[in-house]
Amino acid sequence: MRFLESPVRFLIHYVAARPLGFLLLGAIVITASASAIGVQYAMKLLVDAMTQGGGAAGAVNAVYVALALFISLVVAESLLQRCGAFLLGHMTVTSGIQIRLDMFDYLTGHQMPFFQQQRAGSLGHRIGSLAGNFGALVHRLLMEVTPPLVTFVGALVIFIAIDQRMAGVLAAIFVIVTAILVRHGLRGHVHHRAFAQKAGVVGGELVDLIGNIWVLKAFAARQRELDRLRGILKEEATAQRKGWFFVERVRGLYDIAMAVMVAGTLVWAIGRWSAGAVTTGDVVIIVTLTFRMLHGARDLAMALIDTSQQFSYLDETLEIVGVPHTLTDAPDAPAFVPGAGTVRFDSVVFGYDPARPILHGLGFEVPAGQKVGIVGPSGAGKSSILQLVQRFYDPDSGRILIDGQPTDAVTQESLKQAIAMVPQEVLLFHRSVMENIRFARPDATDEEVRRAAEAAGCADFIAELPEGYDSIVGERGTSLSGGQRQRIGIARAFLKDARIVLLDEATSALDTESELAVQAGLERLMVGRTVLAVAHRLSTIADFDRVLVVERGRIVEDGAPQALLAREDGEFRRLWLLQAQGMELSDMPEPRLRLIGGNAMTGLNDRVQAVWRLASGKR
Numbered sequence: 216m217r218f219l220e221s222p223v224r225f226l227i228h229y230v231a232a233r234p235l236g237f238l239l240l241g242a243i244v245i246t247a248s249a250s251a252i253g254v255q256y257a258m259k260l261l262v263d264a265m266t267q268g269g270g271a272a273g274a275v276n277a278v279y280v281a282l283a284l285f286i287s288l289v290v291a292e293s294l295l296q297r298c299g300a301f302l303l304g305h306m307t308v309t310s311g312i313q314i315r316l317d318m319f320d321y322l323t324g325h326q327m328p329f330f331q332q333q334r335a336g337s338l339g340h341r342i343g344s345l346a347g348n349f350g351a352l353v354h355r356l357l358m359e360v361t362p363p364l365v366t367f368v369g370a371l372v373i374f375i376a377i378d379q380r381m382a383g384v385l386a387a388i389f390v391i392v393t394a395i396l397v398r399h400g401l402r403g404h405v406h407h408r409a410f411a412q413k414a415g416v417v418g419g420e421l422v423d424l425i426g427n428i429w430v431l432k433a434f435a436a437r438q439r440e441l442d443r444l445r446g447i448l449k450e451e452a453t454a455q456r457k458g459w460f461f462v463e464r465v466r467g468l469y470d471i472a473m474a475v476m477v478a479g480t481l482v483w484a485i486g487r488w489s490a491g492a493v494t495t496g497d498v499v500i501i502v503t504l505t506f507r508m509l510h511g512a513r514d515l516a517m518a519l520i521d522t523s524q525q526f527s528y529l530d531e532t533l534e535i536v537g538v539p540h541t542l543t544d545a546p547d548a549p550a551f552v553p554g555a556g557t558v559r560f561d562s563v564v565f566g567y568d569p570a571r572p573i574l575h576g577l578g579f580e581v582p583a584g585q586k587v588g589i590v591g592p593s594g595a596g597k598s599s600i601l602q603l604v605q606r607f608y609d610p611d612s613g614r615i616l617i618d619g620q621p622t623d624a625v626t627q628e629s630l631k632q633a634i635a636m637v638p639q640e641v642l643l644f645h646r647s648v649m650e651n652i653r654f655a656r657p658d659a660t661d662e663e664v665r666r667a668a669e670a671a672g673c674a675d676f677i678a679e680l681p682e683g684y685d686s687i688v689g690e691r692g693t694s695l696s697g698g699q700r701q702r703i704g705i706a707r708a709f710l711k712d713a714r715i716v717l718l719d720e721a722t723s724a725l726d727t728e729s730e731l732a733v734q735a736g737l738e739r740l741m742v743g744r745t746v747l748a749v750a751h752r753l754s755t756i757a758d759f760d761r762v763l764v765v766e767r768g769r770i771v772e773d774g775a776p777q778a779l780l781a782r783e784d785g786e787f788r789r790l791w792l793l794q795a796q797g798m799e800l801s802d803m804p805e806p807r808l809r810l811i812g813g814n815a816m817t818g819l820n821d822r823v824q825a826v827w828r829l830a831s832g833k834r
């Protein structure tokens with residue numbers, strides 16, 4: 216996205232997106248500022264008509280004509296200003312919506328590591344502030360930079376008509392005063408930033424102290440911390456004072472320039488008037504325009520300082536949010552065409568940091584409808600395999616094919632639509648249960664959502680929620696238990712109805728009842744689908760078709776669970792026995808049975824028990 220490369224491009228992009236509106240706005244602002252200068256000129260005509268005519272009928276007419284012009288211009292100026300403000304408001308609000316939508320779209324296209332490096336809250340804030348920065352910049356440029364410039368040009372034209380030398384001197388003073396103020400203002404920003412930073416430190420300290428109030432009291436540290444706070448507050452005050460002094464210095468400079476220039480032009484104009492070279496009206500317009508120019512110089516300087524500040528905020532945000540996407544669809548990538556559900560890894564090498572691969576040339580093929588358990592020690596790379604199937608990352612070398620289509624050759628959206636994933640930690644939105652399940656398939660009817668929830672074993676606990684399916688689950692689903700969240704995740708997978716299901720077994724222990732409910736939901740989900748399941752409790756994959764044992768990013772065993780258990784020196788058998796031993800040592804009643812289902816043995820199907828018997832018999 217080229218328009219995210221620099222603040223100027225960003226600004227131009229969104230102004231160009233509504234060319235007519237912004238052109239009209241520019242025209243209104245320029246005409247309003249020109250009218251303001253016209254008002255001064257009409258005043259001069261009025262004064263001249265009043266002082267020169269001596270009461271003759273023609274002169275009185277001239278007075279009324281000048282008066283009419285004066286009033287019309289005053290009305291035109293305020294009407295145009297109101298129209299400009301209204302149109303500006305409308306344009307910035309509309310652009311603000313577009314900016315936030317575009318930025319959300321772009322932001323969510325970043326790869327997962329981007330979100331691990333940035334805090335979600337700060338990203339959300341930055342997207343909002345981009346729209347604010349754009350609005351502020353357009354406002355400054357149109358409402359605060361353009362009017363003083365138009366005033367300057369208008370005043371210059373009038374001055375040239377009266378006295379060219381005078382016009383030259385005033386123009387030079389305008390430029391010099393603006394330049395000095397801008398320069399000083401920009402230098403002052405260092406102090407404002409230093410103050411903002413110190414104020415942030417003070418705020419952070421206060422939050423930290425109040426948050427740790429127990430420690431403060433328990434260690435009798437109130438006085439000590441008060442003294443420490445005093446030191447930090449003094450530093451903040453020093454930074455604040457420096458900022459103030461700077462502002463006052465700029466104001467002082469401006470006041471001096473104002474006094475010298477107004478006095479100078481007044482003395483000069485009155486001298487010219489007494490010599491009969493200029494009219495009384497000329498004196499009036501010279502003085503009022505000098506005032507306007509000086510005010511203009513100050514407003515322009517302030518607006519330019521502010522504009523530069525806004526540009527640097529925009530730049531800072533674009534540098535973070537606008538970095539190029541690292542995982543993109545191939546140009547003209549077709550949509551994935553779902554097939555029977557085969558998954559193939561071809562010599563896949565992968566590392567989150569390519570310099571440190573964690574999967575080393577992985578190769579396996581899962582035929583459609585097969586249930587494959589992936590087991591191995593922590594950190595072996597099991598979850599990473601599931602990440603690669605969904606193309607959250609691309610392998611450093613090798614290929615992953617789903618239904619014969621390389622994952623990096625089809626669009627990411629279509630690929631993800633064809634795969635259902637039940638993660639370790641099911642994330643829920645602060646929305647109703649109904650909306651959370653329907654998230655998997657937005658066009659699903661209420662009835663379909665209910666059926667998915669029933670199949671996943673959610674129906675009972677949902678019925679007990681205060682408002683059933685309409686209950687809000689709390690931020691990140693905090694009002695539901697771990698097991699309930701998991702079942703909502705399974706319901707989502709049911710609703711998605713994809714041929715390929717990926718399961719990443721939760722490591723956190725669920726209570727017996729929840730675990731049984733989750734397990735039952737999963738068993739129903741797996742029927743007739745290709746399943747790749749990362750399992751920590753080996754019992755959960757005992758009735759699977761196949762097990763892949765992964766160690767340090769390599770497949771060390773591949774076969775049916777019963778066959779692997781039968782291998783005397785097998786890794787799967789070793790892991791199984793290790794779990795069995797752990798359970799027996801825990802000295803619980805019926806240790807063998809407990810092993811099979813982790814802490815949720817009771818009620819597990821016969822096949823699992825048969826596998827257990829096989830394992831225990833070999834011991």
Ligand SMILES: Nc1ncnc2c1ncn2[C@@H]1O[C@H](COP(=O)(O)OP(=O)(O)OP(=O)(O)O)[C@@H](O)[C@H]1O
Pocket residue numbers: 331567568573591592593594595596597598599600749
């Ligand atoms: N997002 C990430 N960024 C960087 N490194 C990661 C990331 N996720 C995992 N890793 C590292 O990659 C390696 C494999 O992790 P992975 O989660 O695939 O292992 P696992 O076998 O699923 O482990 P566990 O059983 O503990 O979940 C680990 O060394 C881990 O620290």
